[in-house]
Amino acid sequence: MIGSFKRLLVGAASLGALALTATGLQAQTFEAVKARSELLCGVSQGLLGFSSADGKGEWSGFDVDFCRAIAAAIFNDPKKVRFVALNAAERFGALRENKIDVLIRNSTWTMSRETELGLAFAGINYHDGQGFLVARKRNLTSVLELDNSKICVQEGTTSADNATDFFRSNDMKFEMVVAKSLEELGKNYDTGKCDTLSSDVSQLYSERLSLTRPDDHVILPDVISKEPLGPVVRANDMKWFTLVKWVNYALINAEELGITGANTEQAKASKKPDVRRFIGADGKFGEPLGLANDWALNAVRAVGNYGEIFERNVGNGSKLAIPRGINQLWNMGGILYAPPIR
């Protein structure tokens, strides 16, 4: 198996065609990961709460935990991941060129990224959207109350366009205050150059922490764009796509079933059919994917269920303190809905 994998690589390289490399490796990602005994996971170079490395090169964060969950599902060892730090410009190329097995880098799922880049989003792990940061003392409850505002945005992002569209379509007057960098963006707002700062909500919470008095500012509940973030794989490998997708679903299902990182042993004693299928006691749901039948339980034991991952990295247990909002289970007021394991 490894031999043929290498031959394919060599063959493709001699042809010098990247497209052929991708085609040649079709349906081989899982085998390559197994042979390497390591998952190559593309993550952000540093995004508070989502992925960051400490001084010792130890990675942590929301996206990082999803990488570890995949490794745990395959190897029953969340450490068998090599994190590949990627900037926004190089991320999709790295995936297309097989430099990574999966990209989990706060990437928005859009149609063109699938149809034009030959990639596939294996579900959504975070529903983001563009929002607005304002002073708490203003007691605002809606973006619609921001008429006649100066809006701080960052150059080269879609935030300015989205905000412009939103304000125009609601007949609200505004003025853009454009920053060249993230630092300048926060500084502009902190020094009172604008009334509100607009960006993706997850970023607003981290931006807020950089302000002089974070607790004097709130993020309004409205979002004016859809930014569904999720893991991305190459579109030509259905088996790998299915595996990554179901690890994501397993973490969500675990929360719905009450399975946590701490109670996996008790889960083994459960009589509930859904729990028994999840832990691999009933049925053989791992086998068709080349996994052990307790793959889902191994993933949860390693990083916890979706709610635990969320709260620890970006929610109540973190400095960011992002509300669950729509990233809550469908039966608890959110829109997280995973198909059943059966």
Place this chain on the structure above:
Amino acid sequence: MIASLFSRFTVATLAAGAMLFAVNGASAQGRGPAASLNDIEKPGYTPTPDEERLTGPWAKQVVYFRTTEEPGTIIVHTSERHLYLVMGNGRAMRYGIGVGREGFQWAGLLKITRKQEWPDWRPPPEMIQRQPYLPRFMAGGPGNPMGARALYLGSTIYRIHGTNQPHTIGSAVSSGCFRLVNADVADLYERVPVGTKVIVRHGASL
């Protein structure tokens, strides 16, 4: 009224065979280790304004909240340690709360049956037994563990009430009641009438 509530309290507890006011209420998602028993009730203690000022996820704020429940409905997420007052148009006022310890968490649908400013406190017999130094009765006011306001839930022993110990917000320490800081419970008190629907949700159990 209070006396009859507490006698029901006893009956319900015995029926459930639960250990009332057990010491350990450690929670996976709380903000730090659970308070010890002695930390739970501190009659007479008046918190400083600084202590009462909540930050981060426990500070009162308007959040996006998706629900089909009518505006004015209260929804409590015990595992999140949040109480939501549905405002309609996809939003809710969110308050940080302290919830029942493991084994004291419950889910269901109730209505607010009574509202009380600065409620009196009569520790139930089980609590007196464990903490004999507790007063048998304490008139409502600052320093009262019930805090500034109480909203009674159905004919149960449960209430949404204030607290004189703001640091317990975000953790699981109570015997099933939901506690807010006094400013928050007073704010909520003004917003909801008797008859308000209260939905309590917590995570699934194995």
